[in-house]
Amino acid sequence: MIPAKFDYKPAQSKEEALSLLAEYGDEAKLLAGGHSLLPLMKLRLATPEVLIDIGAIEDLSYIQDKGDVIAIGALTKHRKVEQSDILKEHIPLLAHTASHVGDPQVRNRGTIGGSLCHGDPASDLPAAILATRATLVISGPSGERKVESDDFFTDFWETEVKEDELLTEILVPKYTGESWAYQKFNRRSQDWAIVGCALQAGDNPGIGMVNMGSTPVRSADAENALKSGGSPKEVGELADSGLTPPTDIHGNESYRRDLAKVLLQRALEN
């Protein structure tokens, strides 16, 4: 549990972070809350030579009402997301999902940007972000670009964010519907989900699934069934449709498929 040697470069601003990224290239890793990266480094599964610490960039930690959307700075801590009145009012799914991440220590350190950039299919917030159909703002050497949440998660632990880039902002459309839920199935209170399901029902329903594939994924077939008025049971039955959940020590594929159905049905009946 002792990391390999690394250099530590604190960045005070987005610009400084980008220039450090340009300088160190693929030797470097961004450090936000450290709650995914540091455990990997302690196990020596990650051995970056340089850590660029963006954790102290105050400018990137905010939750702002921008009219149709809420803008969330990438370095906003889970705890802030959980407790934000703006989010509780306009995107309650997101605030509620954040309250399911780890324990208070984890939520006071981990950032929403870090959780999204880590791209772990077992994480809670990516599923909620998919359900909300958010847009992600990525900054790089040639300025800003926007990526839809559907295109953000590219492979296991991989995202659209390139080595010289930084996720800076998440733009989440305000939710006007009435029926949302996050269902997380795990063994111990602070565990990752064996399966999770984030739901925003309504005209353009969003269903994000946790641990049901190699990336955070939406359950498109279930969304369509919901759109066309399917009952909770009917929609639930489609939760795993088109998805390929993994088998691991906590659950095999068929168990995960069934859990997904039960959780989605429960989310809808809530």
Next chain:
Amino acid sequence: MSIVGTKVIRKEDPNLLTGRGQYVDDIQLTGMTHMAFVRSTEAHALIKGIDVSAALECEGVIGAWTAADLELPPLPEVPGLERPTLATDKVRFVGEAVAVIVAESKYAAADGTELVVVDYEPLEAVTNIEEATAEDAPLLFEELGSNTVAEVPSADDHQSVFDSAPHTEKIKLINNRCTAAPIETSACLADYGPAGLTIWASFQAPHHLRNRISAWLGIPQDQCRVITPDVGGGFGQKINFTPEFFLAPVLSKILNRPVKYSQTRSEAMTSMYHGRAQEQEVDIAFDNEGKIQALRVFASQDMGGYAIGTGMGMPVLTTAMSAGCYVIPNVSVAWRNVLTNTTPIAAYRGAGRPEATYLIERAMDHIAYKLEMDPTEVRRQNYIPKDDFPYATHSELAVYDSGNFEGALDELLEIMDYESIREEQVANQDMPEKPLIGVGFSSWLELAGFGPPGSLEGFGHLGSWESVQIRIQPDGSAIIYTGASPHGQGTVTTFAQIASEYLGIEYDKISVRHGDTATIPQGIGTMGSRQVAVGGEGVKNASIGIVQKAKSIAAHKLEANPEDIEVKDGSLFVKGSPSKSLSWAEVATFSFQRLELPEDMDPGSLDETILQEVPNFSFPSGAYACVIEIDKHTGDTRVRDIYLVDDCGTVINPLLAEGQVHGGVAQGIAQALYEEFSYDENGQPTTATFIDYLMPGAPDLPSYTSGRINTPNPNNSLGAKGIGESGSVGTPPAVINAVVDALRHLGVTHIDMPATPQKIWKILQGGTK
């Protein structure tokens, strides 16, 4: 009011809660170096070569050694089955130490280990008992000719009883492999200088370590000092020798510098001893009333890659205690110990008795299934009557001293509402959204208070007594020095309570010192739920001895007869004339002054040392019940309530007794529902982190409802039996009986531990009424 039996707040806590505790890793010595290990990545392989040259080039690395460089004797464990200190020609489990690095910092040491290249020639691994005992199984030790290192057949299998019995049942049980996972992983710091060796170690038995290490190193015991400072949990894992404690002094001597080892969690998961890992074949014969006529047990103990003393002893304890709380006219037991390419097995809280309790309490429920009887009724049919003590069992080890098993069940049914749970159970079965309810019982009995002469010697200890020395200070305060080596039990508090009671000195003026072979007059250590029943009895006896002498001093000064002196509230006075009195402080001061003493007494005589022995083990017992809720759709299984009636005889401190039960019950629930250390077919661990090894935390556990009965231990004057392991002994069968009970209407009669939601979901998928 008597202080024994009251809820005194722990003396240990202020230090620990304010961060002033001192653990081995907190200790810094000038010139200190750091030791780290290269550990086997193979479960079974020949070592073809080890190249440490790159590590030696690494910045900060001072040295790197293999077995060939050091030529050390093996660890002082089971004769004929010794474990090498560093792997020599072969590795036998993933995590075994292969080479050692010492460096200027722990970071450099860790870097160094990454650069050592070990050339392995993999061999086929055996990861469980079935594979290890197969006809042409690969052998861990070719020279032994078998992986079975000990085998004891039964004297009589009572086949005729089984042949004529109205009912028989065969049950196969697996007691899942667990790891104790104390919050403080293993740690030691060795400083071997010209004046001798000092080792700070996270260990449960400092004198045991001192005696064995000094013999192993060939230095006199007077020049070898072992200190166990605050220890963050042991659970039996830390009464066994590990290579690290032996290598640190050797390397400290070579380098002439202190050497520290602080184990990482990753290392702790694979290299520290595991527990349980026992498979049992159980046959029972019983009549139409549910009376058990015969019990046959064959216990197969997985030893892991090396045989360790306490590991070898597990099936001995299991088979000794297999009959539980019941009158069983015919008992036959047999066992064997089998090596596999997994982490070695040693004692883990309960050590052999949870395995015994599990088998007999599962058997009781099988009788209930077969005869469609209430599980409490089956137990009532079979209890040893409360007047039948001492009770001799099939085993010489287990002569039960006392107990009231039916009384404990009666009390249990008082503190729970059994009827309404049963009503809810039936009602819920047909309501799709309501959880399935199950209730399970465990009437348990264990063997504790280790022990009578010979009992710990069998595990390599010097004796089975415990040392207590009480020294009255000139101001009338008292210091107790003891060989007990507590690491969370609260012994400092309980010993001070007992001493206060019998010395008549205020609780706040009594300190307890432990964990240093330089200041403690010999000792054995803390294990086997022994320190109230053995050490506590010593505290009482030493206190009584001191009071006798103090009375002589007081009598001399007050011109009275010693028999007429009474001790109360910090003073000694003449019976009937309380004005003729001396304070404890005055008597204590006089005890150091020749001119104030009676002629036949020397200065400093208020100093009493006892090596307390006990004639028998003690036998804590109780009745537990668990209420389980199962989500019909996900298989999610939670303990809703747990009811606990303990009988540990006299309770010294109810707060601490309850705390011990709570911790043990947590570990029992953990074993039954959450924890299992597992391996893939190649012997690679699959649960080596806390992400995959599901140790539950407080939020995952229910509130506990407790009751108590008290049948005093007749073998010590305190009447105390011990309570450290009770929870972990009594709980697993209560939980599993409850899980099965919740699924009985589906025809289920068994589910192996841990009862995971996936296993239960599978049953629910296939199950119809």
